[in-house]
Amino acid sequence: MIRFGGVYKRYPSGQEALSGLSFHMEAGSMAFLTGHSGAGKSTLLKLIAGVEQPSSGQVLIDGKNIVQLSKSQMPIYRRKIGLVFQDYQLLHDRTVFDNVALPLIIAGADHQEIGRRVRAALDKVGLLEKERNLPVALSGGEQQRVGIARAVVNRPMILLADEPTGNLDAQLSSEIMQLFKQFNQIGTTVLIATHDLNLVQQMGYAEIALKQGRVDAGKMA
Amino acid sequence: MIRLLAFLKTYLLHHLQTAFSSLGKLWESPISNSLTSLAIGIALALPACLFILLFNFTQVSSQWQDGSQISLFLQQSLSDNKAKSLDKKLNTWPEISTTNYQTAAESLAEFKQRFGMDDLLDVLPDNPLPAVILVELKDEVQTEKINTLLKKLNALPAVEHAQFDMAWLQRLRNLNKIGSRGIMLLGILLSLSVLLIIGNTIRLTIINRKDEISIIKLIGGTNSFIRRPFLYTGFWYGIFGGFIAWLILLIVFYLLDSPVNNLAGLYGSQFTLQWYTLLSFFILPFLGALLGIIGAGFTVHQQIKEIEPK
Numbered sequence A: 001m002i003r004f005g006g007v008y009k010r011y012p013s014g015q016e017a018l019s020g021l022s023f024h025m026e027a028g029s030m031a032f033l034t035g036h037s038g039a040g041k042s043t044l045l046k047l048i049a050g051v052e053q054p055s056s057g058q059v060l061i062d063g064k065n066i067v068q069l070s071k072s073q074m075p076i077y078r079r080k081i082g083l084v085f086q087d088y089q090l091l092h093d094r095t096v097f098d099n100v101a102l103p104l105i106i107a108g109a110d111h112q113e114i115g116r117r118v119r120a121a122l123d124k125v126g127l128l129e130k131e132r133n134l135p136v137a138l139s140g141g142e143q144q145r146v147g148i149a150r151a152v153v154n155r156p157m158i159l160l161a162d163e164p165t166g167n168l169d170a171q172l173s174s175e176i177m178q179l180f181k182q183f184n185q186i187g188t189t190v191l192i193a194t195h196d197l198n199l200v201q202q203m204g205y206a207e208i209a210l211k212q213g214r215v216d217a218g219k220m221a
Numbered sequence B: 001m002i003r004l005l006a007f008l009k010t011y012l013l014h015h016l017q018t019a020f021s022s023l024g025k026l027w028e029s030p031i032s033n034s035l036t037s038l039a040i041g042i043a044l045a046l047p048a049c050l051f052i053l054l055f056n057f058t059q060v061s062s063q064w065q066d067g068s069q070i071s072l073f074l075q076q077s078l079s080d081n082k083a084k085s086l087d088k089k090l091n092t093w094p095e096i097s098t099t100n101y102q103t104a105a106e107s108l109a110e111f112k113q114r115f116g117m118d119d120l121l122d123v124l125p126d127n128p129l130p131a132v133i134l135v136e137l138k139d140e141v142q143t144e145k146i147n148t149l150l151k152k153l154n155a156l157p158a159v160e161h162a163q164f165d166m167a168w169l170q171r172l173r174n175l176n177k178i179g180s181r182g183i184m185l186l187g188i189l190l191s192l193s194v195l196l197i198i199g200n201t202i203r204l205t206i207i208n209r210k211d212e213i214s215i216i217k218l219i220g221g222t223n224s225f226i227r228r229p230f231l232y233t234g235f236w237y238g239i240f241g242g243f244i245a246w247l248i249l250l251i252v253f254y255l256l257d258s259p260v261n262n263l264a265g266l267y268g269s270q271f272t273l274q275w276y277t278l279l280s281f282f283i284l285p286f287l288g289a290l291l292g293i294i295g296a297g298f299t300v301h302q303q304i305k306e307i308e309p310k
């Protein structure tokens, strides 16, 4: 589903974030992306989301080289990727319902389907009673669950999360991780960047460890 | 087919929702948005006002006789017979299309009828008015030729004074042309300023909503999806500006109506200002909305390209 082949990423500043990175994730699998701060985790996720382009090498998603996507194809491609952020990235002037509905509205879903799917997603993350609230009225853990509901509402083939528990305590973190596990169990390919190694060990999924822009061979299972 | 209809329904519904949520956003800061609409309204009202005035004026002045005419005031001492033979002779001149001889008595009668000052004129011992020959020139006679013709007519011994009646009208029409060009230019400039006002306002809104735009791009929003609410914002600004311009026109013409009608009455004509002002009710908001969408479109197109998710 996700295949990196000899990917280099050098930022305009000259900083090399990825140095010949290669790895592969099967469809329907789940993995953690680990490494110190600055190891290139966020850069890797941005390449998959099409936010950054590789300097060289191949990024194949579902068999397609996403470097070759045109400007008008990019939004359509992004609808198949669900993104979860450390700082949630919710729209603060819209209700929980409207935040979660956004990917469906963008995709042009009809009114009834939007209502049905948004409530299903909110139900899964346990926030059905909060649909009329504004994000500011929610706790950090609840805001992140809204972020996750928004990421999965359109049934993406890949779910990417960049330090999704970075701002949450251990109890909330493991609840959030349980959610990701559930989405993986219904077939979504899940890749989570984190530096919380305890959590990774608890969960017991594959680990892609980055070190200085490459897979840290010493840590590969 | 059913799918297409369903798609259309969803699409229209989305447009409606976007339009009204843009309107709702404007409502959130009523004062600054009212000021923006007011600025647009004034910029639209000014050329519209001038245009309506000029249009009315053109209407009125076109009622005034067309073509060029010279009045020959004859010597008081000239006999009726001699005047008639002069009239005949003039008819054969190549520049002249028709002539109309009017005796002194007829001149007096016409004067009385037009200005109704019977009593005053009856007091005078003699008829103060001369006999007149009205000379209609052929249409193709040019201004320079008219001047030499005037000299020739003035030189005739039977003529006391030859006067080219249309000189002032000609001048007026030239002024009219200059006026309408000026107003057109002013209209273009002020329309441009409407584009700039709307463009700049939208630019600020976009900067304020940069994060939102970036998030929407991340979750697969196309540029046209992102553009849409801003285009509607421009549309609303324009439409409100147009209504304000119309209100301004109504006030201006309400204030001008009676003095203008009085003035028009003096020249024996009727100014009908209200009709055009009402018509502008439809045109100004439409024009405003159009300018709003164009102004917003330019800005949004430029700005949105620059915002890339991080």
Ligand SMILES: Nc1ncnc2c1ncn2[C@@H]1O[C@H](COP(=O)(O)OP(=O)(O)O)[C@@H](O)[C@H]1O
Binding pocket: A011, A012, A013, A015, A016, A017, A035, A036, A037, A038, A039, A040, A041, A042, A043, A044
């Ligand atoms: N936009 C950017 N411009 C320049 N350098 C960047 C940019 N983003 C990340 N980097 C650099 O690339 C390296 C990898 O960063 P990042 O992918 O954010 O690592 P991580 O998420 O693992 O902490 C770091 O050295 C960082 O400074």
Ligand SMILES: [Mg+2]
Binding pocket: A041, A042, A043, A162
């Ligand atoms: Mg990072």
